[in-house]
Amino acid sequence: MGRYVIRRLLQVIPVLLGATFLIFSVVFALPGDPIASMAGDKRMPPHIVAELTERYHLDDPFLVQYWHYLSGLLQGDFGETFAGGGVSEIIAGKFQVSLNLALTALVMETVVGVGLGFYAALRRGRAQDTLVLAATLLLISVPTLVTGFVLQLLLGVELKRSTGIDFFPISGAFDGWRSYLLPGFVLAGTSIAYLTRLTRTTLAETLRADYVRTAVAKGLPRRRIVGRHALRNALIPVVTYLGADLGTLMGSAVITETIFNLPGLGQELFRSIYERQQPVVVGIVTLLVLVYVLANLVVDLLYAVLDPRIRYE
Template identity: 40%
Template sequence: MLRYTLKRLASLVLSLIVASAVIFLVVEVAPGDTASFMLGLNAQPDTIAALRAELGLDQPKLTRYVSWVGGMLTGDFGTSYTYRTPVADMIADRLWISLPLALYALTLSTLLAFPAGILAASRRGGAGDVSVMTATQLGVAIPNFWFAMLLVLVFAINLRWFSAGGFPGWDDPVAAVKALTLPAIALALPQAAILARVMRSALIDILGEDFIRTARAKGLTRSQALWRHGLRNAMIPVLTILGLQFAFLLAGAIIIEQVFFLPGLGRLIFQAITQRDLIVVESVVMLLVFAVIIVNFAVDLAYAAVDPRLRSRS
């Protein structure tokens, strides 16, 4: 297990190095000059040059890349060009919205998908299976931003059970969770549909294996074989989807945050792009990539815990 973990850790470090270089290069080659954008069309060349020097944009790209990476390793993400405040502070303020929202949505997705997928697999071809597959097809087909607007219309405007948007802060945890409920549901629906279908397919494949038939021959019922032997062996593809879903929910909630006016990471990066605040864009994207890689690393370790054969191959 130690050798397996070290190999995955080395892959993690290499992925982070490559990702940081790609992010920096992609952002830097984007057309337009930050200083010119900030000062406007009528700015004088010497004023633009002075602002570029103040922001450090006149330094060679390699120097700026090394400084940026070195700062991130010590927790210093630089200073925002637009707001002149530390990027780390801006990220920390927004992370306390985006991270709970992602975890909330992932929890709802899992609570919906696992029972639905297990029910569909255990009732393959029956009414339960058809009902679950129909519902998941709708869940995959419906755009989450459209579903979000429908939730606002029904539960915020008509029923007035929730607010239509905004975030009151964590001083009142009940109000904060309530404000995240509709966005979490909007994010969770399509993810739950995908996860339920993966769970069903994985269980159906496992239930056709020889060791399941052996278990049934020894006297176990179909339900007992499913819960004792099938579910654990079907978890590898499900864990993959769970890891990818968490990364998507954390990084891909830009539209939902716009619909509900949530000041999270998605909205921060959207504002930074429109304002050409490159240091914010680079740092937030790198943080999200780091989250994705860490989640994948955790999923790899979970693979080894679920399937010991993976440890023996490493």
Template identity: 45%
Template sequence: MFRYIVRRLLQMVLTFFGATFVVYALTFSFVDDPYQALVGERPLSSSQRAALDARYHLDDPFLTQYWHYVRNLLTGDFGESLTGRSIGAMLADAWLVTVRLSLLAVVIAAVIAVGAGVLSGIRRGGAFDTVTLVLTLAVLAMPIVVLAPLAQLVFGIQLGWFPVTATRDAGLHELLLPALVLGSLVVATELRVTRTAVAENLRADYVRTARAKGLAPRRVIGVHVLRNSLIPVITLIGVDIGALMSGAIVTEGVFNIPGVGFNLFRAIRTEDGPLVVGFVSVLVIVFLVINLIVDLLYAALDPRIRYE
């Protein structure tokens, strides 16, 4: 186990530097004129432009720029955005909001997906299974850019069940509707994977043996079938946590939530390269750490899995 963790950590280091290099290259290759995009129509003198280039090392060769960024990153310094604000401080404020929103969305999606998926797998071909399949198709066919404003209009404005927007210090009630919208991105996939895994495990030899020994159906399903069926679901949930953090751009924009997605979209729109790279670098770390945790959970769910 220890050797496996060390090997994975070394792979994570290589993946992190490779991913940040690609993101850095793509970000600053497609930036046309970030300063002019920042100041709008106001003229920017050549001396001001030169001072900004020297401050953000944009007058250096590309590899030198990336070296400055990595050197600062390794010391915990994310630098400054083009607006002069500390990226680290912006990350601290935005991540607290997005983590709460994403974790709430993951919990809601996992409870609905696992519960409905187990029932669909047990009653495969029945009325409940058919209804869930139709609903998941409808959710998969509806993009988030349509679902988010529609949910805000119906449940926030017309019915008044939820607040229309959420603040930085939003509580459970304010984040519930955005979390439901965000969780809809993954609940359909998780439900279908759970249904398929449960249906396959119900036909396995160990289930027939457990039933032949006289074990109660609740124990067969809850202990044996569910434990083996959760392995692919755990993989999806682990990936979905990182995906929801990075994919909350539309949801946070519609509900005016000052989180990672909201700030990342604003940075892309204003061509704020340092801010984009800083936020994406943290997202890469989140993806890598979550995938490592998911791999380690496999051994806890299936005793046949060993890391040598």
């Protein structure tokens, strides 16, 4: 187990290096002049251009620029914007919002998706199973835009108007965890559907495995056969999906963040690309990669806990 963990941790280093290098070179290759765009349609005085170019190492070769960035990053410094603000400060607050949103979505996804998948797998081929499958298909087909506005209208506006219950805030992040309920569900929508189907399929497959037949032949109670012998094996692909999804949920929430007016990373990233704030873009993407890599690391460690065959390889 120890060796597996160490080897897996070492693998993180080249992944992070490669990812940051890739992001940096893509952003470097973007057309346009960030300094010229700062002055709008006016001409920037030459000495200011020279000073800014010097300050941001814009004349240095690509690799030198990358090196500057990387050494800053290793000290926890994400650099500064062309307007002079620290990227770390800009990102920090947004990261918190995005993380809250993603975690809310992840919890909903796990509870609803795994629960429904389990329910359907144990009733495979029956009416309830078909109903669950149809519902997930519907959830996959309806775009976030629609679920977002419909839920805002129904649970946010109409519920309050007709019953006076004001439980689901529909805008901003000012109401603590409640602010994330609706957007969390909207963001989790398709993931819930996929996870339901994944859980259903893997559990149903596992229930037909030889070792489950052995468990039946041993005369074990049904609860134990499903809950112990099948579940542990069926969880392996589910955990993988959840881990990979955390990164996706954080990076792909632009629409949800916009609908619910949540100041998260998605919105910031979109704005920064639009305004050519390259340091911010690189910073956010690097951070997302970091989340992705860490989530996958946790998944791989969980793997080893769930499946002994991996531990001893």
